[in-house]
Amino acid sequence: MDETMIQAAQTGDINLLYELILRDPYVLERIDAVPFSHTPLHVAASAGHIEFMMEMIKLKPTFARKLNQGGFSLMHLALQNDRTQAVLLLLRFDEGLVRVKGRGDLTPLHHVVQTGNVDLLIKLLKVCPEAIADVTVRDETVFHLAVKKNMFEAFQVLVGWLIRSRHESA
Structure with a gap:
């Protein structure tokens, strides 16, 4: 994942996310192709950027169950970083x-x-x-x-x- 995508997820910048998609429509596909990947969704969940998370889930629902290289899902990361509001919103998306x-x-x-x-x-x-x-x-x-x-x-x-x-x- 490139630095600009990481920055978008860390800051919760949805406009930057769509700029990156506009430049490269396959940017999220390449991230998804990696079996264990720290996706923009993982980054946003760790940082507690709820709107960015929900936008990312809408664009790439497969990221929600993906484990990063450390063996953690976005729900694990949200919990580890005390992002309770993010956890509760994620449950609305998928109770599983x-x-x-x-x-x-x-x-x-x-x-x-x-x-x-x-x-x-x-x-x-x-x-x-x-x-x-x-x-x-x-x-x-x-x-x-x-x-x-x-x-x-x-x-x-x-x-x-x-x-x-x-x-x-x-």
Whole structure:
């Protein structure tokens, strides 16, 4: 990815993005052709440029599930950089982003449990309750990670969620 595209994503400059596309209509295709790529969408998610992110998703939806060279999706990067608003908007685009497995098969839900952000944990479970069953490469569930990281409140939320969901499906 060239420096001008990085600059557009880092600053959230949608006009510059379209100037680059005008100069080279295949600019996004070349980025997408790389299997593990830090796309403009990853850059914008890290920086919290929400309008740029949503514009980029509209132009290139495949970027949303792509992992960068570090093994992280845009949702992972948004979470790592405390871009909660970006995470919530990404969920409107695709609820399944909660289950995208990154490095070590950690999902965004695993990340949220490890940080103990209970409010965000509840929101992620509401949009994608199936994610509670995802395991890491070490066969660790979100329950394991909550205990391992001493996130007692997150553990309580998870147990409560499991009890309620089993009760509702009975």
